[in-house]
Amino acid sequence: MAVTDNGSGGLHDIIARARTGLAAESAALRAAYEAQPRTKVLLEGRARLVDRMVVRLWSACGMPADAALVAVGGYGRGELFPHSDVDLLFLLPAAPDEALRVKLSSLVGALWDIGLEIGHSARTIDDCLEASASDITVQTNLLEARLVTGDRSLFDELARRYDKAMDPRAFFKAKRLEQEQRYARFNDTPYALEPNCKESPGGLRDLQMLGWIARAARLGSNWRDLARHRLITGGEASDLRNIERFLQHVRIRLHYLTGRAEDRVLFDHQEKLARLMGFEAGGSKRASEAFMQRYYLTAKMVTQLNTILLQNYGSVIFPDRGAAIVISDRFQAVRELLDIRHEDVFERHPAALLECFLILQQRSELKGMTARTLRALWLNRNRINAEFRADPAHKALFMQIVQQKRGIVHAFRRMNQYGILSRYLPAWRKIVGQMQHDLFHVYTVDQHILMVLRNVRRFTMGEHAHEYPLMSRLILGLPRHWLLYLAALFHDIAKGRGGDHSRLGMEDAREFCTQHALPAEDGGLVVWLVEHHLTMSQFAQKEDTSDPEVIRRFAAIVGDERRLTALYLLTHADIRGTSPKVWNGWKGRLLEDLFFATQRLLRGATPVEALGLDDRQEDARRLLRYHGLRPGVEDAFWSQLDAVYFMRLTPDEIAWHARVLYHRPDSDEPVVKARVVGDETGIQVMVYVPDQKDLFVRLTGFFGRMGFTILDAKVHTTRHGYALDSFVLQDPGHDMPYRDIIMLIEHELTERLEHPGAPERPARGRLSRQVKHFPITPEVSLRADEAGRHYVLSLTAADRPGLLFDVAEVLASHGIRLHTARIDTLGERVEDTFLLSGGGLSQDAQLLKVEREILDRLQV
Template sequence: MSAMSIDDFQAALAHAREHLANGCARIRAAYEAHPATSTVLKGRAHLVDEAILHLWRACAMPREVALLAVGGYGRGELFPHSDVDLLVLLPAAADGPLQARISTLIGALWDVGLEIGQSVRTLDECLEAAEEDITVQTNLLEARLLDGNADLFEEFAQRYRAQLDVHAFYKAKQLEQENRYARFNDTPYALEPNCKESPGGLRDLQMLGWIARAAGLGRNWRDLARRRLITGAEASELRSIERFLQHVRIRLHYLTGRAEDRLLFDHQEKLARAFGIEATAAKRASEVFMQRYYVNAKKITQTNTILLQNYGAEIFPNRGGAAFVINERFQAVRELLDIRDEDTFERHPKALLECFLLLQQRSELKGMTARTLRALWLNRTRINAAFRADPANRALFMELLKQKRGIVHEFRRMNQYGILSHYLPAWRRIVGQMQHDLFHVYTVDQHILMVLRNMRRFTMGEHAHEYPLMTRLILGFERHWLLYVAALFHDIAKGRGGDHSQLGKGDAREFCEHHDLAPDDAELVVWLVAHHLTMSQVAQKEDTTDPEVIRRFADTVQTERRLTALYLLTHADIRGTSPKVWNGWKGKLLEDLFFATQRLLRGATPQQALGLDDRQEDARELLRYHGLRPGIEEALWTQLDAVYFMRHSAEEIAWHTRILYFRPQSEEPVVKARVLDGDEGVQVMVFTPDQKDLFVRMTGFFGRLGFSILDAKVHTTRHGYALDSFILQDPGNAAHYRDVIQLIEHELTERLKHPGPSDRPTQGRLSRQMKHFPITPQISIQPDEPGKHFILSLVAADRPGLLFSVAEVLARHEIRLHTAKIATLGERAEDTFLISGARLALDGQILQVERELLERLQV
């Protein structure tokens, strides 16, 4: 440290540290008093410039070396906790003393509190790295000289520009964006998006800026407008949207005290307050804020598509052949649909729908040209009441739903460019609307489009292996496009307050009347919207082995056509909520309900509908298949009543019988476990002489192991044995199911052989979602229709040990549990139990049980 003593250098360090701390506090105070993005972005960049230059000079760096700011810092913008990217540019490889000075500088910069991303390269190394890595090439694009050798920097800038292949750069940035979109599920509408990296985030805007700069098309939005790549209005809107996202990221950094770019539930309410957003009668402040975020993200993805095409036309001016005329309104240019005149939509408003129909009908078209997309967006407001009332336009809209291909793709595009929300006014209210029910992971409009996608997949041969029954049913369903109409309207009334099924029913009826659907078809669509939750509720919450439950459900659906339509819609709907909500077990519940109801509607008796006789015969065939001689099952089966055979499948009956046929009166507990098909959980069978608090001990044991109980069937045989069955799932570690089978069998057997205090599951930590959107427990105990049993219904936050808490309270009040229907929707448990007990005949006792359950379910 020849130019400065150690003490002087330490003083320089202290000065830089204090300068940065005071400057950051001053910038934050100024921003909070008068929020302006430049206060932070330019202010912090300038502040960091001063600190770095102070330390650069304190280290007495040689003049032949250049210090460059690169990346966002090179652009002269720094968010509160952004990294500071630096390049130390050398004329030749550094010797020992220079390397030591550079190390001292970098260490000093970290010491004063800067997050440094540094590279030290010669000019040739720099250009070589840029040639090989698009990220390096992009960072260098906005390089700015901070201090040092200006001639070296100028030589770097000239050689970098000469080496830059604009064509390759454009293609690489497009590919980079596609990969980034794939990481974030190709949607800006995630409930916790990343405001920098997600589609529609700041990175999209930055990428547009990089390509424009690389191609010499401009350095800001105004430059692009002057080049007529966007309009002046679009340039102003882009700047406004950019400022909004910059404010979001600035406030996120200040809220969290770190470089946090994810709009987590933890931050959304605070961000809403920071933006001065208030809650409404129907929506939280965070929901209003996020809807605003989604609207802006959507506009960015629109502009991104338009500008990338315009850039492509500038960068590849001779790409593609001559235009091919389709009709008087449209032509094909480079495999893209193009309006023949700028005023096409003004002179022919029906073309606002026709363009999507052409994309469906002409497989050679890969999309729309930029000018068509822009014109589509600018003319969307021409879809008004008069447009919607025009029979020709109504017929066009219906044609969009009846095509053989492209339905989902074009409806997504219609949603993206505001066509859908103008044609269906009710749709406008659900665009970007969040759903804080902890199992929907998409906004309402995106969920509906996912359901439409699922319904379409049922019709496609390439997906038949995934949904063989669905494919067979929908291909045999006359005018299956009616199901697409029902899908569009099933959740369209979400967020209005009240029952969205009934409100949506009115919207669906109006649509069907306006679009001249036949009375029977209209009634089917309206009925589906009104009852789209019914089948899932019956399958997941009621005892579908009870003939009376099947009869009531059959009375609701009335016809096999309705049943098939509801089954298809329910399947598509559940799969469209979240990848985590659907599982094979839920699919089996729906399938069993479908077939039982179908048999009843075809004239079978309730017992035949449930397949009791067939089930026993099928179980016998399975036993013969496994080599067991005829009649071997009778010793066990004579102890089992009809309720057992109704509640278990033929395969389960055969499994139980193979394990128990030679020990129907075993003195020791028998515990067997197996992995379910698809590794979706573990099934456990327990057979033991009935004993006090048996169910409490078993649920406590499973809870202690961290398992959630998806289903429980509790049965007592004629000779006093408990024959219980459980479906278990570990939300956190599905891979270890096969490893825990022996543990479950051995440990549970030992606990049943040597009864002791019940295992008490440890209470798991609440998820972030549950902390911010807590579920208030709800308990209801009502007599069933025959009056022999009671139905206990609960809604609560799901957690391991939930069923143990319920079982413990019931055992204390000497209440017997017959079946448990566990419906886990994300992190929300909606469970139903069939119970009985002498004390339930007393109103006061029911209230006491409900009160104790509510206390246990509070988390």
């Protein structure tokens, strides 16, 4: 096509010049921004630059005079981020004929050719209105439509008819629903470790949505307009401008750092972003941690102001929602929201700063607070000072909130959101928005604590009893179970201070319990739970809980059944509150076994009786009879097994092994069986074979090559020299059904065992990008247990394929016997524990040598 532009050359020449000009001017805009970062200059400058380019090409492609080129979306608003799409509407007076379609295609191709990411549509006015009526995204894009070039009268007609068709009420409802759906995609939290600065709760999209509703309802086009309409205060308008600029800087920097439209604040970019935005490392905090804490506080303020403005919009857009209902001399209900009766309620009655949360708990018909109540609450939060905290009436109010039968989690989330909790509990202030770079907590410290509180609360609720039947039964039998809420609030409150956060938090909890006059027994329980909130998980996952001595030691720490039950409940809630990926049925079983064994011991059983050896065998026999096996068929096989075997396995596992092996205890052929376990997230594998050299190394190599993570391994040798090993594997996400995976394991592993060779090393694999940016220093500890019969190897390292193989290979090379392996994968980190014997470990030099060799293997 030889279209010319005023005789200056063909379209290809125009495209080439436009491409060069766009690149040069974009580079100049970036240089100017980096020299003096101003978001308005960059965003508007880029929009104007694109305007010039698209106008030039519109003309060069010979577009008809009665058509219009319209900018929509963010481009229509006159803001373009460095790598954002350019959204265009080709507004036509009528459906295009073939010649016009060719021209439109040529124009779109030319725009792509010069380096623009184009989103486009070609529509008539009727098409626009029809699409807008059925698609809220189209309606939103047209809300900010701006004429770039072409027929002004055609554009004005679209604007007039669009404005006439706009229904602010329907638009408001649709955008609220859209926000709820978007929040759900991001787990309803702005506090994820890698938030999306545009789409996550508290991101730029929330601010844009406020602007769209204001435009649709004709309430203004900027924050100053909203202040003039008294929808926000002048101070809030200033806050919103500053917040918006900060988030815009984050997004601009991300685009420049990555060279693409990247809106996720990934670990890969956080340290660079922090330094580009002027944050520096200080004290115990990295620059990225300081930056992300600022980001979270910003996102928190966005969600606060978003709530206030949406409620104010609602009162303007839906003015006929009924009269106020008086609750007390301080509060009333307006449209199912709690409202202050006088603007100075919190000034004259500071206790109302807590009372409002109590009322929301007590009156289920109230869905939240009005905008003016929230604003007054926020502006008066600093009235909660040392004098306020010392007032017995205020202490009583806080304890009432803790002890209510409903609304506990909502109350504390609101108190955290609006700065009340950090004023009432000064230690809380330090953990708001604080990241946890252990890579298995997916929430900031304050949000993790609130998740743990939520989990404990769910144990008390009938609608969740089917999820946690044992927890529900235990907590309802625990006197004053609300003490667990206090333990949850304080268990991690000292994170990030340096030192042992459990002991530091214990002191905070002790001070709180003393100040709030809790009885010594109750206060002692809260303090003890905070001090020991990690103890049960450490025993369950790192100790050999089939050893009666281990149960005795744990019972000595616990002391009584009330503490045991409370610690079990808190531990369960804590692990579940770190990340959806950390909890699994295997961990649940470890905790449950430890709980019941300790409970039996505390009730008078001996340590051996507490492990329930006789009960396990009897339960296993019942299962065998259930599966149709006649009494006594298991005796020959069981006679080859020692008591440790029965202590370490569950009745279900014992019965499964017996069903498979009772008729072949002296099999010359390897026996390999696998089955799905738990909630269908793992596979259990049993291997029975005459004991042979390097067996465990070969097995770990096999599973590693298949991509499985080994969660648990138990190694036994029968009295007549057979290895009976059991593994729990985490499914790596194979596309094939479980049935096919099980058949593959059984066939392939049997083949390997029938023709043993040298152990095959699995690929080491690549480290995740999270570990690359937040490296985990490996740690190894090898020490004798308290009884001196075995040695406990504990290691912490970055997770990777082949890690367990490397450890097993070192142990095998020294002739060390492995009894059990506990593999605990916490996000990107593993914390593994092995029970060992032999190999000359009683000699200090040998012990240090093994430690050093394992540490060398863990270095990445």
